[in-house]
Amino acid sequence: MKYPRHTLLGSTDLAAWLRVVLSTALGLVLVWVLAPGIATVWAGTAFEATTAAFLLAFVLFAPLALLAHLLVYLVAGGLVADKPKARKNSANKGRDAA
Amino acid sequence: MNIPITKALREQHAKAGLILGWFGFFVFVLGAISLYRHELTFWAQTETHRAALAPDRESRALAARAGLELAKKTGSPEGVWIITLPTERNPVPSLALVQPGDMHDHHHWVFKSFDAGTGEFLTARETCGGNFLYRLHVDLFGLGPAGRKLVAFLALCMLAVLLSGVFLRKNLVSRMFSLGKSGARMWYEGHCVGAGATLPFAALFIVSGLVLASQSFLPATLFPHYREDRRSFVVESKGIRTTPDAFEARAIYAAGSGQGDRVRERLERLLLVAEKRWDSGPGLVSFRFADNRLAEIEASEARGTLFGRRTAGERLTASMESGDIVTKPRGREPGVVATLWYAASALHLGRFADPFTRLFMCLSALCVAGSLAMGLVLRERKGRAAARGAASAITTWMVIGLPTAMAGHLLATRLLDPGLAARPGLEKAVFFAIWGASLVHALLRDSHVARFEQLVLASVAAALLSLQAMFGQDPGPLQALFSGLPVLFGTALMFLAATILAIFCTFREWERVKREAFARYTSLPGRLWASLTTLPSSLKRAAQNLGKQGKGRGEQALAKPAGPADKKPTGFRLPAFLAKKEKAQAPRKQEVRALPKALESEDTASTSTSDTTSLGQAQ
Numbered sequence: 001m002k003y004p005r006h007t008l009l010g011s012t013d014l015a016a017w018l019r020v021v022l023s024t025a026l027g028l029v030l031v032w033v034l035a036p037g038i039a040t041v042w043a044g045t046a047f048e049a050t051t052a053a054f055l056l057a058f059v060l061f062a063p064l065a066l067l068a069h070l071l072v073y074l075v076a077g078g079l080v081a082d083k084p085k086a087r088k089n090s091a092n093k094g095r096d097a098a
Numbered sequence: 099m100n101i102p103i104t105k106a107l108r109e110q111h112a113k114a115g116l117i118l119g120w121f122g123f124f125v126f127v128l129g130a131i132s133l134y135r136h137e138l139t140f141w142a143q144t145e146t147h148r149a150a151l152a153p154d155r156e157s158r159a160l161a162a163r164a165g166l167e168l169a170k171k172t173g174s175p176e177g178v179w180i181i182t183l184p185t186e187r188n189p190v191p192s193l194a195l196v197q198p199g200d201m202h203d204h205h206h207w208v209f210k211s212f213d214a215g216t217g218e219f220l221t222a223r224e225t226c227g228g229n230f231l232y233r234l235h236v237d238l239f240g241l242g243p244a245g246r247k248l249v250a251f252l253a254l255c256m257l258a259v260l261l262s263g264v265f266l267r268k269n270l271v272s273r274m275f276s277l278g279k280s281g282a283r284m285w286y287e288g289h290c291v292g293a294g295a296t297l298p299f300a301a302l303f304i305v306s307g308l309v310l311a312s313q314s315f316l317p318a319t320l321f322p323h324y325r326e327d328r329r330s331f332v333v334e335s336k337g338i339r340t341t342p343d344a345f346e347a348r349a350i351y352a353a354g355s356g357q358g359d360r361v362r363e364r365l366e367r368l369l370l371v372a373e374k375r376w377d378s379g380p381g382l383v384s385f386r387f388a389d390n391r392l393a394e395i396e397a398s399e400a401r402g403t404l405f406g407r408r409t410a411g412e413r414l415t416a417s418m419e420s421g422d423i424v425t426k427p428r429g430r431e432p433g434v435v436a437t438l439w440y441a442a443s444a445l446h447l448g449r450f451a452d453p454f455t456r457l458f459m460c461l462s463a464l465c466v467a468g469s470l471a472m473g474l475v476l477r478e479r480k481g482r483a484a485a486r487g488a489a490s491a492i493t494t495w496m497v498i499g500l501p502t503a504m505a506g507h508l509l510a511t512r513l514l515d516p517g518l519a520a521r522p523g524l525e526k527a528v529f530f531a532i533w534g535a536s537l538v539h540a541l542l543r544d545s546h547v548a549r550f551e552q553l554v555l556a557s558v559a560a561a562l563l564s565l566q567a568m569f570g571q572d573p574g575p576l577q578a579l580f581s582g583l584p585v586l587f588g589t590a591l592m593f594l595a596a597t598i599l600a601i602f603c604t605f606r607e608w609e610r611v612k613r614e615a616f617a618r619y620t621s622l623p624g625r626l627w628a629s630l631t632t633l634p635s636s637l638k639r640a641a642q643n644l645g646k647q648g649k650g651r652g653e654q655a656l657a658k659p660a661g662p663a664d665k666k667p668t669g670f671r672l673p674a675f676l677a678k679k680e681k682a683q684a685p686r687k688q689e690v691r692a693l694p695k696a697l698e699s700e701d702t703a704s705t706s707t708s709d710t711t712s713l714g715q716a717q
Contacts, residue, residue: 016113017113020110023110028254035316035319039322046324047334050322054316057316057319058312059305065255065258069109073105
């Protein structure tokens with residue numbers, strides 16, 4: 001079975017660059033939205049709530065950006081077909097003997 | 099069906115890693131050097147070397163007394179007089195006479211160095227010294243808040259690239275023992291092992307740097323609590339807000355029965371108590387005035403060690419009325435998150451660090467930069483030739499051009515005429531001229547030799563810097579070390595280490611150039627060598643045509659035997675996963691090449707084992 005080619009953004013180098021930029025921007029937007037929310041709900045003084053929001057935003061950005069990239073990659077290319085399994089040696093042995 | 103996680107991660111790591119590798123190298127190298135910005139400025143101002151004092155108790159007392167006398171002569175009794183005492187980092191004392199209007203804005207404080215022996219101000223050359231490199235690290239010099247935001251955003255993106263690298267990494271420990279000696283394999287293993295080993299430092303430096311730039315980078319986070327007053331968040335971030343419930347002093351030293359000059363007596367006692375209380379001794383003495391009368395004298399710790407307090411040094415205040423010495427309140431104890439916040443910013447600034455810790459921080463930042471550089475070179479070796487050109491040039495510009503420009507800038511701080519007008523501007527111009535020239539050279543020159551040529555220039559610049567540090571100053575580095583001034587010795591040692599590293603890299607690159615690209619040298623000796631050793635391409639074509647006319651197909655095949663020996667030596671080995679792929683394809687290619695068309699109908703079983711035998715049978 002042939003591996004599917006990317007259809008949404010193509011399989012070129014430029015498309016890969018676009019996917020990376022898009023996923024990074026997505027991660028940034030998510031963090032931009034999330035951080036004020038954390039600052040609002042965090043119990044504690046104003047300073048602690050704000051610093052906690054900042055720290056969590058820094059920690060969350062990397063996984064969010066990676067997840068966004070995976071999502072963009074999937075949308076662009078779809079799932080990948082399983083690799084065909086290699087034929088077992090025992091079957092060959094029987095044929096060779098015959 | 100499955101989700102192509104590894105492919106996606108590899109794509110993210112390779113693409114984003116290219117831009118962020120350049121940026122990361124830039125920021126980490128400049129950050130590592132910025133840890134020594136005061137030392138570099140001191141090294142550049144040779145006029146102040148004679149006035150340098152060892153960071154011991156006697157020298158600090160002498161500097162405080164001399165500074166007080168100088169302030170009495172030159173200042174007016176208002177505002178604050180601040181005297182910086184000799185420390186390990188800055189061994190020359192200085193004095194600032196702060197007017198009442200500037201008391202809350204330290205950017206307007208002007209410190210003038212003075213000679214504690216003669217009691218006179220020193221006339222040092224104007225230089226931007228190490229501060230220029232620090233500004234480049236913080237806000238890309240001249241870009242201001244926009245530069246700061248850009249640096250913070252790219253640093254945040256670096257975290258994502260680090261994380262994808264962690265997921266892609268396999269068998270770190272076994273790789274450590276199987277580092278290839280040369281070629282792409284070496285770069286691959288080096289990048290994996292280097293990045294794996296320096297990962298904690300890289301993450302720590304990036305997150306702590308983000309803490310310092312957070313309010314300008316993600317302002318939306320301030321909206322819920324600081325929408326109207328952003329400035330107060332900055333003030334609290336620096337840990338300088340005191341809360342009303344903590345105004346009790348922690349320790350009180352009662353006044354003795356002092357005789358004679360009251361100010362002198364208070365100062366001497368304050369210094370004595372400070373020396374006993376702090377390991378690093380006092381680093382700053384301030385004289386505060388109220389209604390044109392001296393109200394109090396304050397001493398600040400030279401190097402704070404409390405991370406949870408942003409390593410802000412403790413303060414002792416001597417009252418002029420009572421003579422009692424009390425510790426200044428530190429404010430309310432911060433919570434866990436605030437403590438983390440203060441600790442992160444203190445860690446990035448490195449104010450807490452003694453010389454050895456500072457050296458460790460500098461080396462770890464340089465190691466991170468090194469692993470990033472290895473990643474950039476690896477990408478170049480793996481990438482397609484057509485896509486390599488500009489990327490390769492920019493890598494050369496960043497990895498070699500930047501340190502060369504830094505060396506040129508530091509040389510300019512020492513060698514430009516001290517009396518020149520707008521001297522700091524010229525120093526910056528030297529940096530940008532060298533760095534710009536490096537980019538032009540890398541873009542226009544053949545990529546196989548551009549890197550080598552720039553490395554030669556870097557080695558020469560580093561060697562000149564070392565010579566200047568070793569023989570171009572009085573006292574010399576060894577003399578300075580034995581007279582209690584380790585700064586000059588350490589600077590010379592740093593330049594020497596940079597020279598050795600540059601020469602080593604140049605030598606390694608020369609080996610590669612000799613092997614791969616000597617004939618491509620387009621300079622006159624290189625061209626002559628190439629013309630002597632290789633036939634012109636027109637002659638080669640003519641010879642091939644003649645051969646084709648005279649021989650049959652089988653003979654042609656024999657004339658050009660196929661096989662691994664026929665391959666051109668590439669000079670570097672492929673990474674394991676690429677090498678495996680090539681190995682799997684190799685026998686098929688060999689077969690196709692070995693069989694001339696006339697023999698395609700023959701039995702291929704014997705041909706695949708021995709090309710020449712089968713060809714002989716066919717004939």
